[in-house]
Amino acid sequence: MKKFGLIVLVMVIEAVALWVVSLVFTWNVMDVLFLGSLGIFGMVWLVLLALNQSNNAFNHLILLKKVGLVKMLVE
Incomplete structure (x- = not known):
């Protein structure tokens, strides 16, 4: 239940932030949402x-260590 609340909170904060951006730049809200x-x-x-x-x-790197190629490449 905590995860669901967190997801909803993030979506609401994002929507409000994008709405504020649309007001600042005087763009349509749909353009800013898109x-x-x-961007996200x-x-x-x-x-x-x-x-x-x-x-x-x-x-x-792990595969090279198992095969033994790391020592050959370093030397």
């Missing part, structure tokens, strides 16, 4: 991409 959701999707996608790439690099 751009805001696009982009940020989440980039964070997940960075996590995936760092995990891939870590797993590759």
Whole structure:
């Protein structure tokens, strides 16, 4: 139940923040909501991409250690 409340709270804060941005720039609220959701999707996608790439690099290093190529590459 706490997670659901937190999700709803984040959605409400985001909607209010985007509405304030639409008032400041005198844009339509729908335009700001679209751009805001696009920006949030982009940020989440980039964070997940960075996590995936760092995990891939870590797993590759473990594989090299198991095969014994790390010692060969260092020497």
